[in-house]
Each structure stands twice: as structure tokens, then as C-alpha cells.
Amino acid sequence: xxxxxxxxxxxxxxxxxxxxxxxxxxxxxxxxxxxxxxxxxxxxxxxxxxxxxxxxxxxxxxxxxxxxxxxxxxxxxxxxxxxxxxxxxxxxxxxxxxxxxxxxxxxxxxxxxxxxxxxxxxxxxxxxxxxxxxxxxxxxxxxxxxxxxxxxxxxxxxxxxxxxxxxxxxxxxxxxxxxxxxxxxxxxxxxxxxxxxxxxxxxxxxxxxxxxxxxxxxxxxxxxxxxxxxxxxxxxxxxxxxxxxxxxxxxxxxxxxxxxxxxxxxxxxxxxxxxxxxxxxxxxxxxx
Numbered sequence: 239x240x241x242x243x244x245x246x247x248x249x250x251x252x253x254x255x256x257x258x259x260x261x262x263x264x265x266x267x268x269x270x271x272x273x274x275x276x277x278x279x280x281x282x283x284x285x286x287x288x289x290x291x292x293x294x295x296x297x298x299x300x301x302x303x304x305x306x307x308x309x310x311x312x313x314x315x316x317x318x319x320x321x322x323x324x325x326x327x328x329x330x331x332x333x334x335x336x337x338x339x340x341x342x343x344x345x346x347x348x349x350x351x352x353x354x355x356x357x358x359x360x361x362x363x364x365x366x367x368x369x370x371x372x373x374x375x376x377x378x379x380x381x382x383x384x385x386x387x388x389x390x391x392x393x394x395x396x397x398x399x400x401x402x403x404x405x406x407x408x409x410x411x412x413x414x415x416x417x418x419x420x421x422x423x424x425x426x427x428x429x430x431x432x433x434x435x436x437x438x439x440x441x442x443x444x445x446x447x448x449x450x451x452x453x454x455x456x457x458x459x460x461x462x463x464x465x466x467x468x469x470x471x472x473x474x475x476x477x478x479x480x481x482x483x484x485x486x487x488x489x490x491x492x493x494x495x496x497x498x499x500x501x502x503x504x505x506x507x508x509x510x511x512x513x514x515x516x517x518x519x520x521x522x523x524x525x526x
Contacts (some may be wrong), residue, residue, distance in 0.1 A: 463481075
């Protein structure tokens with residue numbers, strides 16, 4: 239009355255995470271000319287988790303009509319925003335029974351082929367995201383005047399969210415008056431310049447110029463970068479420079495807009511200089 243098994247192209251299937259539905263084919267060999275037959279099946283978790291990576295099926299039913307030799311099982315795959323490696327789950331044919339006329343000889347009863355009654359579904363993450371990177375605080379206010387001949391420094395935090403697997407890299411660059419005059423990177427943060435009333439701080443004169451490639455190791459969520467502020471004897475008002483992220487590598491991305499911490503793709507550093515504006519302080523983070 240038939241032997242039931244997964245077809246050869248359904249015993250191990252690999253799909254993208256955004257495929258939505260996996261289709262597996264089950265075939266009946268021999269004895270297909272009669273009998274209404276029911277198969278039951280279930281999903282078994284592997285590294286893929288039920289309700290997170292796929293919709294589980296605990297007691298699925300598959301019907302074979304007389305003369306029918308092939309039927310399909312459909313399983314929904316969940317596309318999430320979590321960075322993950324390749325995952326898998328199993329689909330197991332658990333039982334088969336005849337629903338209409340039973341065979342006189344029990345040896346004619348339908349059965350499963352145990353060698354091919356389990357299918358493996360491999361899910362490939364379609365985003366391959368190993369972290370969204372941001373830089374902060376958004377604004378930093380720092381004095382130019384040094385204490386005890388020790389230069390003031392600005393401390394920046396490079397934060398990694400939404401994916402922590404694998405080693406990733408990103409370049410952190412300063413951008414001041416010299417970069418603006420030379421047109422380097424063509425103003426990498428849009429139109430903030432034209433809307434601001436400020437004086438540029440100059441690389442090498444007012445602050446330490448940097449272009450650093452930072453690596454965040456597997457599981458590492460934050461890195462730091464310090465930039466020295468230079469003290470000169472010239473009286474001057476507040477000056478501004480920027481620090482920004484570029485060139486993410488190995489599956490990392492740079493945040494668009496701001497993340498949940500208020501960090502963005504760049505930070506603004508305001509140097510008070512030798513002319514002090516106390517009314518400005520409340521807007522920014524004060525760094526000594």
C-alpha cells in the first residue's frame with residue numbers, strides 16, 4: 239500500500255532567511271493505485287529556534303489520495319533583524335495510516351522509509367549583519383586651557399549594536415578646518431556646515447589629527463578613542479571640529495540617523511578657546 243519518504247531534493251534543503259516558506263516534497267513508492275492515506279509529521283528544533291526562526295509544527299497532517307504519488311509540506315521561516323550564523327531545524331515524518339479500506343494482509347500496510355523520513359532545513363541569514371556602529375557623545379564641549387601642562391583630551395565611544403558576532407573594523411577620522419579647505423571627503427556629514435555659525439578648529443594646531451582603523455573583536459560591544467586638544471597663546475573664540483565613522487568592514491554597518499543611545503555617525507567637538515561663553519555650556523557635555 240506504499241512506502242513514504244522525502245524526495246531526494248527535499249532531504250537536505252538550504253534557504254535564505256527571507257524565503258518565507260520552505261516547501262518539502264514527500265513521495266509514495268509502490269501501491270499508489272488505491273487507499274486514502276494520512277501521514278503525520280512534526281518539526282524538531284536544531285540551532286534554529288521555534289517562533290524565532292521558524293513556525294513550529296507539532297502534529298501536521300499530509301493526505302495522499304488514491305493514485306497520488308507526491309505531496310508537499312510547507313513551513314514558514316521567520317526573517318528577523320538579529321545577526322546570526324547559519325542555522326537548521328529538522329522535519330520528521332512520524333506515522334502513516336490508511337483512512338478508508340484496510341488491507342487484508344498486514345504486510346501490505348503502508349509504512350515509512352526510516353532512512354529518508356527526516357529532512358534537514360538549513361537557514362542562511364540574508365543580512366549577514368555583524369553590528370551597527372555609532373559614535374558619541376553627539377556633542378562634546380572642551381576647554382583649550384590645559385591644567386598642569388597636561389593637554390586636555392576628548393574621549394569618544396564607538397558603540398556596536400544589533401549584532402556582536404565576528405571581528406569587525408571601522409575607520410575613525412577627525413575633520414577640521416584644513417580638511418574643509420582642501421575638500422577632503424567632500425564634507426562627509428551632509429549640510430551641517432552651512433547651517434552652523436562657527437570657526438573651524440585646525441588639525442595639528444587646535445587638536446590632534448587622527449585617522450584610525452579600530453577593530454572590535456567577536457562579542458566586543460564598545461571601543462574608545464581619545465583626541466588631544468592643543469593649548470596655544472592666541473585669544474580666540476569657540477572652534478569646532480568633527481569626528482566621524484567611515485569604511486565599515488566584515489559585515490558591519492554605520493548607523494543611519496541616531497541609535498537608541500543618541501549616538502550617530504559623527505560627533506561634534508566644541509573647543510571653548512581663551513574666550514569663555516558660559517551660556518553655551520548647558521547644551522553640551524563638559525570635558526575637563
